[in-house]
Amino acid sequence: MDILEAYKFCPICGKPSLKKDSNTTAQCQNCGYKIYLNPSIGAAGFVFNDEGKLLVVRRSKEPAKGTWHIPGGFVEVGESIEQAVEREIKEELNIEVKAEEYLFSIPNQYQYKGIERYPLDFFFKCKLVDMSSMNVDLSENSDYAFLKPEEINVDDFGLPSIKEAIRRYFHK
Ligand SMILES: [Zn+2]
Numbered sequence: 001m002d003i004l005e006a007y008k009f010c011p012i013c014g015k016p017s018l019k020k021d022s023n024t025t026a027q028c029q030n031c032g033y034k035i036y037l038n039p040s041i042g043a044a045g046f047v048f049n050d051e052g053k054l055l056v057v058r059r060s061k062e063p064a065k066g067t068w069h070i071p072g073g074f075v076e077v078g079e080s081i082e083q084a085v086e087r088e089i090k091e092e093l094n095i096e097v098k099a100e101e102y103l104f105s106i107p108n109q110y111q112y113k114g115i116e117r118y119p120l121d122f123f124f125k126c127k128l129v130d131m132s133s134m135n136v137d138l139s140e141n142s143d144y145a146f147l148k149p150e151e152i153n154v155d156d157f158g159l160p161s162i163k164e165a166i167r168r169y170f171h172k
Contacts, residue, residue, distance in 0.1 A: 001114055001115055001116065002020065002115075002116055003037065003115050003116065003117075004020040004024075004025070004026040004035065004037055005020050005026075006115055007026055007035060010028035010030060010031060010033055011033070012028065012031055012033040013028060013030050013031040013033070015028065015030040015031075017029040017030040017031075018035065023037075024036060024037045025037065037118070039107065039118045039119055039120035040074055040075075040117070040118075040119045040120070041074065041075040041081060041084075041119070041120055041122065042072060042073065042074055042075070042108065042119040042120065042121035042122065042161075043072050043073065043074075043075055043081045043082075043084040043085035043088060043121070043122050043124070044070045044071065044072030044085065044121055044122070044123050044124070044162070044165070045070065045071055045072055045085045045086075045089055045097060045099065045123070045124050045125075045126035046070060046103070046123065046124070046125050046126060046165075046169060047071065047089065047095075047097050047126045047127075047128055048125075048126075048128065049128055049131075049146050050128075051146070051148075052148070052149070053146035053147055053148055054146065054147050054149070054152065055071065055093075055128075055144065055145075055146055056068045056069065056070065056144065056145055056146075056147055056152075057069050057070075057071050057092065057093070057136070057140075057141035057143070057144045058141055058142045058143040058144070059140075059141060059142075059158065060138060060139065060140060060141050060142040061139070061140070062112075063110045063111065063112065063158070063159065064110070064158025064159045065158075066142075066158070067156065067157055067158025067159070068156045068157045068158070069141070069157065069158065069159065069162055070123070070157075070162055070165065070166075071088065071089045071092050071093060071141075072084075072085055072088050072089065072121075073088035073091070073092070074088075074119070081099075081122045081124075082099040082124065085097075085099045085122075085124050085126065086098065086099055086126075089126070091137060091140075092136070092137050092140045092141060093131075093134055093135070093136060093137070093141075093144065094133050094134055094135040094137075095128065095129075095130065095131040095133070095134050096128075096129040096130040096131075097126040097127060097128055097129055098126060098127045098129055099124040099125075099126050100124070100125055100126060100127045101124060101125040102122070102123075102124055103123040103124060103125055103165075103168075103169065104123055104165070104168060105120055105121060105122045105123070106120075106121050106123070106161040106164050106165055106168075107119075107120050107121075107161065108120070108121050108159060108160060108161035109160065110159065110160070119161070121161045121162075121165070123165050123169075149170055152166060152170060152172070154166050154167055154172050
């Protein structure tokens with residue numbers, strides 16, 4: 001479902017008078033307040049070890065549960081995208097990385113609890129600084145691996161933007 005159709009109550013006047021009036025806006029028919037549909041910003045990192053192998057994680061929750069993934073998550077208010085990718089990877093795997101190079105951004109789309117979501121994912125090449133305390137947060141990922149570029153198969157990755165990022169980075 002489109003979130004602009006799911007919203008009913010206006011956060012300003014409290015009336016059930018929000019109405020979708022374009023692909024990206026809904027307006028309150030009572031007070032005129034407008035809601036804009038913006039992408040949420042995702043940040044993901046291509047992390048390589050000393051042998052040039054890519055760090056991949058297996059998703060333990062929907063969407064795309066069970067597929068390979070590149071570690072990352074959503075940018076929080078007040079932080080840069082570089083800070084977000086470094087923080088998310090620390091939270092997921094307890095490793096320290098440095099976002100060294102911005103690669104590209106790819107619009108994503110999937111359903112979460114029946115609502116269509118439109119993240120915009122930013123990808124960085126990250127340097128592995130310290131993995132001596134590596135520990136997988138099982139609420140996010142069930143497994144991880146370091147894969148040689150020739151072992152990487154686009155079909156093993158689940159989310160559309162991640163598949164596209166793997167294709168672009170490795171020219172697959
Ligand atoms: Zn209103």
